Amino acid sequence: MTDELKRGLEGVLVAESDLSYVDGEVGKLVYRGYDIEDLARGASYEEVLYLLWHGSLPTAAELDAFAADLAAEREVDDDVIETVRALADAGERPMAALRTATSMLSAYDDEADEADDGEATIRQGRRITAKIPTVLAAFERVRQGAEPVAPDPDLSHAGNFLYMLTGTEPDAVSEETFDMALTLHADHGLNASTFTAMVIGSTMADVYSGVTGGIGALSGPLHGGANQDVMEVLHEIDASSKDPVQWVKDKRDGGGRIPGFGHRVYKVKDPRANILEEKLRDLADSSGDTKWLDYTTAIEEYLTDQGLVEKGIAPNVDFYSGSVYDSLGIPVDMYTPIFAMSRAGGWIAHVAEYQEDNRLIRPRARYTGPEDAEFVPLDER
Numbered sequence: 001m002t003d004e005l006k007r008g009l010e011g012v013l014v015a016e017s018d019l020s021y022v023d024g025e026v027g028k029l030v031y032r033g034y035d036i037e038d039l040a041r042g043a044s045y046e047e048v049l050y051l052l053w054h055g056s057l058p059t060a061a062e063l064d065a066f067a068a069d070l071a072a073e074r075e076v077d078d079d080v081i082e083t084v085r086a087l088a089d090a091g092e093r094p095m096a097a098l099r100t101a102t103s104m105l106s107a108y109d110d111e112a113d114e115a116d117d118g119e120a121t122i123r124q125g126r127r128i129t130a131k132i133p134t135v136l137a138a139f140e141r142v143r144q145g146a147e148p149v150a151p152d153p154d155l156s157h158a159g160n161f162l163y164m165l166t167g168t169e170p171d172a173v174s175e176e177t178f179d180m181a182l183t184l185h186a187d188h189g190l191n192a193s194t195f196t197a198m199v200i201g202s203t204m205a206d207v208y209s210g211v212t213g214g215i216g217a218l219s220g221p222l223h224g225g226a227n228q229d230v231m232e233v234l235h236e237i238d239a240s241s242k243d244p245v246q247w248v249k250d251k252r253d254g255g256g257r258i259p260g261f262g263h264r265v266y267k268v269k270d271p272r273a274n275i276l277e278e279k280l281r282d283l284a285d286s287s288g289d290t291k292w293l294d295y296t297t298a299i300e301e302y303l304t305d306q307g308l309v310e311k312g313i314a315p316n317v318d319f320y321s322g323s324v325y326d327s328l329g330i331p332v333d334m335y336t337p338i339f340a341m342s343r344a345g346g347w348i349a350h351v352a353e354y355q356e357d358n359r360l361i362r363p364r365a366r367y368t369g370p371e372d373a374e375f376v377p378l379d380e381r
C-alpha cells in the first residue's frame, strides 16, 4: 500500500482495457487497435458499437443483425415521453433531462435488476443506446413547441436521430457527417465520465445506473460542454462584428482561456479535430457559407503564429464539433447531450469489460480531520 497522494488520480493505473488508447504526444486515438481516422471515414457508428461491445469489426451479416436489433429498441414507453415533456415544459436543462429520463428507462426493462455479468450489461446497454436518441429528440421537439416524432427503424442510428429531431429525413451529407461525429466521440480511454460509469458498474449495479452517472459526470463544465463554449464565442464574434483575431487577443490580454484549445492528454492537435475540420470544410463548400470556417481558421492560424500550438495548447475536438453541429442545424445546448448519446457506447463497453473480471473500486482518502474529539451531548453544546 502506498501513501503517495495523486490528486485527481492523474496518471494512476486502475484497470487494463482493450477498448481505446490515446497517444497525446503524437495525436493518435485508436479503438481496439483501429485508427480513429480509418473508423471515422470507413465505418458507421453501428460498426463502432459492435467493435467496442463485441471485440471485432462485424461482417456484413453480423452488422445487419446488430443494426436491426438496435433499431428495434428505439421506442420508449409513453410514460417516459410524458416525463420528458414535463421536464421540457419546466425548462429543465437538456443534460439534466437526459439524466432523469435515462434513469427512468430502467423501470421498463424487465432485465434491469439482473445485471450480473458483462453480457447482461451489453444487452441492457443496447436498449439504452437505442433509446437515448429518442429521448433527446423528443425533449428538443417539445421545447420547440412541436410533437415528438416516432423513430424510424429503417434509418441508421445517426439518420434516425436527425429525422426525429427535425421531422424530415436528413440528406446523405448530413447523415454521414453526424455519423462521423458519433464515431469520433464514442470512446476516449478512462476519462471522468467513463470512470464514473465503471465505479458504479464495479458494485455490480445495473448499467442504467452507470450510464446515468456517466451523464452526470459529463454534464460538468470541466468535461463535456467546451464545444458549446466555442460556439457561443463564434456567435458572440459574429453578433459584435468583431475580428475573430481581435477577440482572441482581448481574451488573452484579460488572462482568459480560449475554448477548444488545450487538452490534458493531447499535446498536439487532437486527431478528431483534424477530421472535423475537414468535415466543416466540406459542409462550407457545399452550402457556400464559410463563416464558421473562416473564424476558426483565423483563430487557429493566429494562435499557431503566437506559438501556443507549439507549446502543446492545440485545437481539441470541441474546437470544430460545435461548428459542424451548427451547420447541421442542431441547437447549441444539445451539443453535450449528443456527446452523451455517442459516449454511452463507450461507457457501456467499459462497464461490461470491467465486470468480466470485476473488482469493487474502492480507493481511500488520507484522513486529515481532528483526532480524539470529545463528544458533547446535544443539550450541552
Ligand SMILES: CC(C)(COP(=O)(O)OP(=O)(O)OC[C@H]1O[C@@H](n2cnc3c(N)ncnc32)[C@H](O)[C@@H]1OP(=O)(O)O)[C@@H](O)C(=O)NCCC(=O)NCCS
Pocket (backbone or CB within 6 Å): 226, 256, 257, 258, 259, 260, 261, 262, 263, 264, 265, 313, 316, 317, 318
Ligand atoms: C482542457 C484543459 C482543462 C486542460 O488543462 P490542463 O491539462 O489542466 O492544463 P493547465 O490548466 O495546467 O494549463 C497549462 C498551461 O496552458 C495554458 N492553457 C491551457 N489551455 C489554454 C487555453 N485554452 N487557452 C489559453 N491558454 C491555455 C494555461 O493557462 C497554462 O498556462 P501557464 O502554465 O502559463 O499557467 C485546458 O486546456 C482548458 O481549459 N482548455 C479550454 C477548455 C476546453 O477546450 N476544454 C475541452 C477539452 S476536450
